[in-house]
Amino acid sequence: MVVGPPSERLDAAGWAVRTLTDYHEFSTPGRLLSAHSLVISILPEIVWLGHGIKRRFEESSTAGSLVTSAVHAAVGVGALSQAVEWLEAGRSFVWSQILSFRNRLDELEEQHPDLARRLRIVHAQLQSSIHPPSHPNSETIAAEQDLPFLSSHTEADRHRGLAIEYGRILADVRRQPGLEGYLLPKKLVALLPSSESLDGHVVFLNMHDCRCHALLLAPEGTLATVSLSELSLDKAKKLRSQWRLYLRQHGVRERGMTTQHRPQSNDTAVIRVLICIWEWIVDPILQALNLNERNPKSDCIPHVTWCPTGPLTQLPLHAAGKYDVDDGPHVYDFVVSSYTPSLSALARSVDAIAKQRPHPSVLVVTQSDTPGLSPLAGTALEGKRLQEVFSKSHISSSVLNGEQASTDTVRAYLDNHTWLHLACHGLQDPKDPLQSAFALHDGRLSLADLMTTTADHAELAFLSACQTAVGDEKIPEESMHLAAGMLAVGYKGVIATMWSIRDDDAPLVVEAYYKKLLTLRASSRLGKAETGAAYALHEATKQLRDKVGEKEFVRWAPFVHFGI
Template sequence: MLQCRYQRTGEMADLEEAIEMARQAVKSTPYDHPDRASYLGNLGNDLWHRYKQTGEMADLEEASLYFYNTWHCQIAIPFSRVKAAARCLTLPVAQAKMDTAIQLGQDVIDLLLAVNTKLLDRSDQQFVMSIFAGVATNVCSFLLASNRPTNALEYLEKGRAVIIGQLVDARSDFSSLEQQYPDIARRYMYLRDEVNTPVNRLEQDIGQAQVIGRRREAVAELDACIREIRGIAGNERFLLGTIVVVNITGLRSDAILVSQAAIKALNLPRLLASDALKNREYLEYLTWLWDVCVKPILDEVRSTNDGANGLPRIWWIGAGLGSSMPFHAAGVHSPGSTENVFSRTISSYTPSIKALGYAQHRSRATGTHVRLASDPTMPTTPSQGLQSDARKPPDLPGVVEEKKRIANVMNTYMSIEPLDLPNQGEGQEAEQDRLTVHRISELSLPHAYIAYLSACSTAENNSTKLSDEVIHVVSGFQVAGFPHAVGCLWPSFDRVCADVASKFYQSLQGAIRWDGRAVAYAVREAVLAAREAEMEMPLAWAQFVHFGA
């Protein structure tokens, strides 16, 4: 509480007293008590705050030591240990010791997967993951600096998009394990829950010494159980991740190129984190992104041309500061220019390699012949209880025009089910519902194929602390079962949405098979048409993206 007051008022006397109280708490707590981890973490935080005020290196060194000691409290709940280690990895003194930082980072991500977030509601899951923000991207940078690209990719995959990964696991890998090996699956879940239960909840019926002894046993048994699961044929990558990944941190920037033949790292020395944060006019920004990042990458993959129109296909994964970058639109956008991504590749995005594998599995299971299209439209946005008309979102007349144009294209080859102003209630008086990521991702739609989301910011993650969790409406539809989802990275223009949507369906209609390449190609063609009309205004057309197989 003293630390909280210091953060409100800036009174150093409060911080000094907080440090003294934390030292007494650590000194008074036995080494083998689980609560010692939280007291060590508090002391580390207090010293870190004092270092930020005074610049005293002794405080920074001591804070790093206490965070490291918190990590080594093996009988503490995993959340406390990982939280302290995540903070430790951000400190300059830890980063200066490369080998130590790599080992700590790998151990943190391995333990992160034992932190039980599946029993938490979504908001609490997001809080937990925000605490660990940046761990995976930093570890990736450490490993790339040590010339270990395969390990870098593995740990980046394991430490990013964890919430989506858990949702996907629940519908694929782990559900399969439960069906084939129910005993070991039950044992894993029981042990995972046990090591995540605070000790004070267990002390009522049995003595503290017994509780502490049992906690040590449970941690060891959980580690052994995970190793056993990984040894089962077909589950070698259980809780592991195994394709252009762009990782941008304060340490360095790199691309990891994943193909059937190899995993290759490409350092991007001109892609500086400080430059990525600068404000630029958007055409200038896309040119900068092309020069320092995307052009070197495409030059590297030029030899892997895979067919149609001579254009290779690339899935983009942004990590760290790269998580919100429009790689698909990078380039010089002027009449006749071919120095841009649209001229050289067909782009898609995916939250993670695991999510892409899930989307491709869903695509194969669903097939490529779509028989029915639902066309939900909302030309007016509910005010959500706002009393003032001035604050009410504007009407969207382009939605009505878009609906007509899509119907004209699609009616000739499939049935369309129109849904105007959709909601989950009954009758005409039902209040319209908000379309949330949580609600979408709870669905299971085995026959779904394409979700075209013609709305603002459907592929945008507004939370900086959750940038690597890739939580947005598009990823929610992918978890629900759609192998393909089209969305927008930022607010869109009503008129342009109608143009891009109709062009997308026209292009798709001409495809022989609606496979992943055809869907991604249709998005590209639709965006190119909008770009041709308003090339000098990329904010009108560059936001449309394809996620999926």
């Protein structure tokens, strides 16, 4: 029986881990892994849904080192499946809580309709309590009527009461035969896509004080590990600091920057950063995967999905290379890079697209002169070029520009389109990620709003806005950025930016991306688990790099692909 508050039990479990680590005469691999397993199992109670969002983020920020320590121990004894399972269970607590409200209840509805009804009601109440949308839907209103006693409580008490009720319902569900593991952390076999194999390897990067490792997950589900002997947590933090300094000195704050770049003294330093990322991280991994041979036919380049942790979440792994020598190796010479916040996010996208690949229908939203924000003249050209591309390819599209792109209108159009292109200002809210938003003509379209509107057939999103793939360095494991949010909303692949983009670069990248994407879709060469977005972006950034020069990292390297 569990006894004591979660914080006290976590302290006790942590003491057991430290004792077994420091005093080998008392330790065995089994005992050490059991102690780490206890730590991991307590963490969801620490980052409890009943806490406010600020406290959950604070608790999540302290959990990272506990998880990486557990993964390090599992790798050390060859328990690689356990290592991946712990990485998954110990990351993105807040996103996992949000996504749990979006789980389909069809199976539960068939077997236990009363439990499904109770769960659906509390889901709607909790979602409204945590992130009230601008436009409450009918389910939220109905839930309010089913639980009227909550309306008299303070918001904090109301939220805690809902979280307690949610826990009780989950306990009731797990008492039913066959549902004992409902919404509990999954084993590796259950984390993998159920319908199709992954497209290429997934590379997990674990940062630990003692040693850093890469876990290599093959498409068929086998695992291998690479020791990154030259890398340390301290070195990774220094690389992140140097990279952030480079971005600050180049003034990349928001889309619309068109100032001519002038080389500065830190360009040599940033080249050294990218060399270190190559030598310490990327090259050893590509060698282990036998992916270190150049292939001039870009469509044939293998695909790798990066799942970094800690400081590496804010470094451009996809731009690593030796830029100090002519014809030096670069990661983009050998592989097409994508990112994912977690394995489960990737698997959800693979399974969804394998079931149904809808015919493309595109909603293009452009905001060249948003009230109260700096003008984005390039978005008008961007929208015009896209209309031409889609018209020539006979792809159905709708374009909303300026005053046409109100929050209500965009919401109304979303369900009728499988692709979304947003060329506007992006506004990140680090305190509450679901209030991160896209600035439209009459206000913000937040992720909380999108959570209530986006249909299951949503496929691809291109966020042609500023810093849409930038998380909070204090909570890197939570992937708190708009790109991860769009995956959570239901999009299978998302193009985003790690830092601000130049207003005159975006139209070139966007046009090249969609032309390549439509060519790939027409070729019938894509597998069932592919959208083509990663390869299309690979080609588009190559065209920009060829135009501006490979050392103009600030211009071509911000564009990244998440998902499939």
